[in-house]
Amino acid sequence: MTLDQSHRVLEQLSQVLGAADAALDPAALTTRVAGPALAIRTAEYVRATATAGAKAPTALPTGEQALIVPQTDQWPRTQLVVTEQPDDLQAPRILVMRQESARDQYHLWGWARLGQGVQMPLTADPATGSPVLAADAPGLLLTPADVLTQYADVLTSGDGSASAPLFAPDFFRTGIETARQTYATAVESVGTIAETYTPQVDSVVAMSTVDGGAIVVGQLSTVTTLSVSQGSLTLDPTDAALSGKASVTANLTYTWADVLVFYVPPEGAATQVQLLAGEHARVSVSGE
Template sequence: MNKRWNKLCVAALACVALVVPLTACEGRLPTPAADTSTKVAPDLTEAQEKKIRLKILKTIDEADQAKNPDGYAAVMGGPQLDIRISQTTINQRGGGMSKYATIPKDIAQTVIPLDDGWPRSVFTITTTTEDQQSKRLLVFDQESAQQNYKLMAMARLFEGAKLPKFEIPTIGSQMGTAKDEKLVATPVDALTQYADVLQNGSKSQYASKFADDLLRQELANTTAKVQEGMQRNNGTQEQKFTVVPEQMWVMRAADGAGDLVVGRINGEWTRKAGDGRESQPASDDEKALFNSDKYTSTMKVTYVNVVALYIPLASSGEQITAVGADRQPVKVEAL
């Protein structure tokens, strides 16, 4: 009896020994991980972009109608503020408002950033103007959560210009930085090199990195015409172009195909007349800004240039392409 009882006890203990490990393992069985991913979407919607943009354009229109240069600062900044003040000053002095100042209210595309934080930029491409001028590339920027968006830059797109593809607004695009890598050149280097090409033309060491474009063609033609007159009286001219790194905005193309950078390049055009002659304005806009008949042998004109460059990947074998620009004299001095 005792032997039989002992055997039953051993068997029972063995069963318990088997059950305990199984029970312990049951608490460590792998379970599907909870899906912690959340849908990422831009903070700004298309409807909000439209509301912001139309409010800014309304304020600009009101200042235009009043011919009031002081009316722009609340909704404009960067190179576009300087350009608009110059255009309105010329209008005040009887030169009329430049047709290039027109900003259509309808748009073809808006590129909304996915990035959190500030500063935050929106790139918007308008339709053509009523008189069939080219589309405008607008750059709106919000410096902080406490500040409103402002129109910082505008480039008139060149005819036939091909912009990179961007993500749809509901997905959002990534803003780039001045030092984005794996491109033909970083955005800040591309602007600096382009400024050198503007200044030195085909003699620039960077000329081969850039496709030909309308801004360079028009600048070369204007310079050549002025040079004809300068040579007749032994005069000289010189142009210097300088990038303003803190006034640069970058958006990355879809699928990492490159960057679109919009930036400011200041220009100084100094013309010296020879043979005791006077140096005078080279355009109606320069004449209106100078607003005087007291000429000297030397005239210096300060220009603001806005350029939009598409910078492809270094591995693409493609050149950097200027897809749009704006150029405006903002100051004329007799030295």
């Protein structure tokens, strides 16, 4: 796309988000929002309603600091937008914009929060575009597909994972481990917790950086299961609204959509894979 076309897409996305957020209506999103972004926003509307507006949907500015545009004649096409900082002074977002075919509109497929102090790697000028890489592209520390599968293993096994030395410490992993321990502590008197991380390998998109590395975008599906062995768990308003239950006596299952953006250095580099941005968002709750 030209820069003018990109700006028009972002303006239209802003209008769609504004109208849908005001009405808390997920049906109003579908002209410009799809994939995990649609699932996340839909759950956020349920949360906003259940909390009487106390927990509003995530702020998603559409003004850009940088555009990373694909250099390709194939579809689907993915463009990344590093946004301005939101008005609430949270971290800038990386918006993942995807066009499924030549006749489709670009949709917001996902978003992720930029890590504190993270510097984006240099990419080609948007007017030229960044070459798109295959999921099994050689010449990198890890292939794009392997980044997602091996990071999932690190989340599962921590420092015990054989892949752990390949990844720099990051805020997303720390947040996952902290939340997992918090859940375990909260339910230890009535049950146990288990968590799985499944890479959605078909979601992987990679674009070259100037230094011969790559920016890799992908999705994990995280499932958190709380098994209740005695007594019951009373659900908070959001969980109750998403599950349709006020409490559970057997199990409670959370499904999360995780949108992740990595920098992968070129093969032979002395640096590790770095997580640039991540989003961990609850999309469904069930229980009995």
